[in-house]
Amino acid sequence: MTNYKNEYERVFSGLSEDDQLAxxxxxxxxxxxxxxxxxxxxxxxxMADVMVGSGKDYVTYYNAKTKDVxxxxxxxxPKERNKYWSDAAILGVYFAILxxxxxxxxxxxxxx
Numbered sequence: 001m002t003n004y005k006n007e008y009e010r011v012f013s014g015l016s017e018d019d020q021l022a023x024x025x026x027x028x029x030x031x032x033x034x035x036x037x038x039x040x041x042x043x044x045x046x047m048a049d050v051m052v053g054s055g056k057d058y059v060t061y062y063n064a065k066t067k068d069v070x071x072x073x074x075x076x077x078p079k080e081r082n083k084y085w086s087d088a089a090i091l092g093v094y095f096a097i098l099x100x101x102x103x104x105x106x107x108x109x110x111x112x
Contacts (some may be wrong), residue, residue, distance in 0.1 A: 002042075004042040004045045008041050009066045011045060011049055014052070016057065018057065018058065018059075019057055022058040023044065025066040026044065026047070026070050027040070027044060029067055029069075029071075030044070030070055032072075033077075033079070034062075034079045034080045035079060035080070036080050038080045039077040043073055047062075047069075047073070058076060059089075
């Protein structure tokens with residue numbers, strides 16, 4: 001199996017400073033879209049490799065803002081599950097248990 005992160009970093013290191021800034025922005029945008037790390041680096045590697053192969057820079061090749069490129073590219077990529085609701089549920093259960101323990105302790109001290 002190909003380690004796309006290493007391959008991407010190899011291609012990335014050969015890019016111009018402007019292209020590196022654009023790909024860093026693209027990387028951040030993929031994170032905002034909750035793309036899994038493996039899929040993100042695979043797509044970044046493919047995009048950078050194809051661009052370098054064409055002999056063009058980022059602006060000329062993609063002709064769009066990184067937000068738009070990331071939005072389009074991330075549509076079909078696997079996403080990480082948003083953990084907000086599971087964390088909120090765990091905290092809610094923890095609060096309910098703690099609350100009921102405090103109430104039963106208070107009840108025992110008041111009525112016994």
